[in-house]
Amino acid sequence: MGGGQGTRLFPLTKDRAKPAVPLAGKYRLVDIPISNCINSALRRIYILTQFNSASLHGHISRTYKFDQFTSGFVEILAAQQTPTNTSWYEGTADAVRKNLTHFLNHDFDYLLILSGDQLYRMDYRKMISQHAESGADITVATIPVGRDEAKSFGIMQIAEDRRITRFVEKPKDPAVLDSLHLPQEWLEKLEIKDGGEKFLASMGIYVFNRSLIEGLLDNPLSDFGKHIIPHAINTHRVCSYIFQDYWEDIGTIRSFFEANLDLVSELPRFNFFDMSAPIFSRPRYLPGSKINGAEIEHALVTDGCIINQANIKKTIVGLRTFIGAGTELNRVILLGCDFYESQESIAKNERDGKPRIGIGANCKIENAIIDKNARIGNDVKISPAGKPEDTDHELYFIRDGIVIIPKNAVIPNGMVI
Numbered sequence: 001m002g003g004g005q006g007t008r009l010f011p012l013t014k015d016r017a018k019p020a021v022p023l024a025g026k027y028r029l030v031d032i033p034i035s036n037c038i039n040s041a042l043r044r045i046y047i048l049t050q051f052n053s054a055s056l057h058g059h060i061s062r063t064y065k066f067d068q069f070t071s072g073f074v075e076i077l078a079a080q081q082t083p084t085n086t087s088w089y090e091g092t093a094d095a096v097r098k099n100l101t102h103f104l105n106h107d108f109d110y111l112l113i114l115s116g117d118q119l120y121r122m123d124y125r126k127m128i129s130q131h132a133e134s135g136a137d138i139t140v141a142t143i144p145v146g147r148d149e150a151k152s153f154g155i156m157q158i159a160e161d162r163r164i165t166r167f168v169e170k171p172k173d174p175a176v177l178d179s180l181h182l183p184q185e186w187l188e189k190l191e192i193k194d195g196g197e198k199f200l201a202s203m204g205i206y207v208f209n210r211s212l213i214e215g216l217l218d219n220p221l222s223d224f225g226k227h228i229i230p231h232a233i234n235t236h237r238v239c240s241y242i243f244q245d246y247w248e249d250i251g252t253i254r255s256f257f258e259a260n261l262d263l264v265s266e267l268p269r270f271n272f273f274d275m276s277a278p279i280f281s282r283p284r285y286l287p288g289s290k291i292n293g294a295e296i297e298h299a300l301v302t303d304g305c306i307i308n309q310a311n312i313k314k315t316i317v318g319l320r321t322f323i324g325a326g327t328e329l330n331r332v333i334l335l336g337c338d339f340y341e342s343q344e345s346i347a348k349n350e351r352d353g354k355p356r357i358g359i360g361a362n363c364k365i366e367n368a369i370i371d372k373n374a375r376i377g378n379d380v381k382i383s384p385a386g387k388p389e390d391t392d393h394e395l396y397f398i399r400d401g402i403v404i405i406p407k408n409a410v411i412p413n414g415m416v417i
């Protein structure tokens with residue numbers, strides 16, 4: 001699913017779909033579920049898109065090309081108006097409903113529904129295997145969470161056979177939460193590793209039997225999580241698959257920022273270096289990054305960068321990034337650049353009073369996200385310290401206490417943000 005507006009990730013979603021948001025300097029969010037599918041030997045993949053989908057379409061078309069002698073594909077199904085239907089996708093279930101003919105032309109037993117904006121590594125074959133063995137009509141992937149986290153998710157209550165008996169969306173009432181937690185004596189039986197009070201949160205990952213998907217969607221209900229699944233709990237056998245590895249819903253600027261910065265730690269919770277289940281992305285054939293005397297501590301530097309005598313801590317340096325001498329970066333996510341700027345372009349922009357693409361000299365930047373192709377001049381200072389949690393400005397935004405410099409922005413020499 002790649003069609004949501006992604007309003008909570010604005011301004012990163014101002015010009016791109018949420019699954020197309022860059023991740024870890026060189027990937028896109030959508031690479032995660034697609035890679036999980038490939039590593040699970042599932043190679044018939046449709047991506048349903050709607051808002052700001054041009055960059056997502058371009059990434060998919062340049063990245064995922066399977067052997068022409070196999071039946072594998074990654075295909076875009078964009079929202080479209082037809083002579084019989086003039087509306088766009090109105091929700092996840094509506095998006096699947098409007099494309100059922102594409103799916104049902106294939107021979108399959110199970111339909112797997114995934115989100116395009118989550119960070120996790122899962123072998124879907126285990127979930128599908130449990131689904132088949134349990135005789136479920138629908139299986140919902142769930143993850144154990146604590147009481148505070150439970151208030152932000154749809155929470156499932158299950159019977160001892162893992163059948164889901166109740167669903168409550170974002171429960172806030174303490175009495176309701178008390179009624180939803182897993183019994184302590186079940187934790188060992190369910191092989192839940194961490195002790196303490198646990199609730200089962202929906203991950204927005206579903207397996208449906210082919211035989212009932214048409215019937216479930218033969219109604220005007222528009223969303224799986226809000227409508228289809230809660231109704232199906234009363235009429236079908238809906239079971240929980242309990243997932244216990246790292247999982248992060250990249251739904252807000254804060255979650256995006258923290259999930260990326262965790263990748264620079266010595267033992268990150270999500271391991272891109274695990275080659276037993278690699279994460280795939282577009283091959284770019286860039287040169288190795290050039291480091292000219294910089295001091296770098298706990299950082300992730302991607303391909304094709306030029307870093308001069310800078311001081312870099314807890315930072316992700318995206319593709320093709322230029323960083324000037326004397327610059328200090330601390331807790332910064334640089335999304336990189338789409339191209340190298342020519343010397344002629346650099347000289348022309350200097351004459352026009354514009355800095356080159358990248359980060360200039362003697363800058364000091366902390367707790368910030370610098371989107372693609374931004375031009376940060378010399379002697380610029382960027383920090384959210386002392387500012388409101390959420391602010392809109394002509395040249396920048398602050399969300400969740402993090403400064404975001406938008407794509408293609410120009411920050412002039414000496415500016416203080």
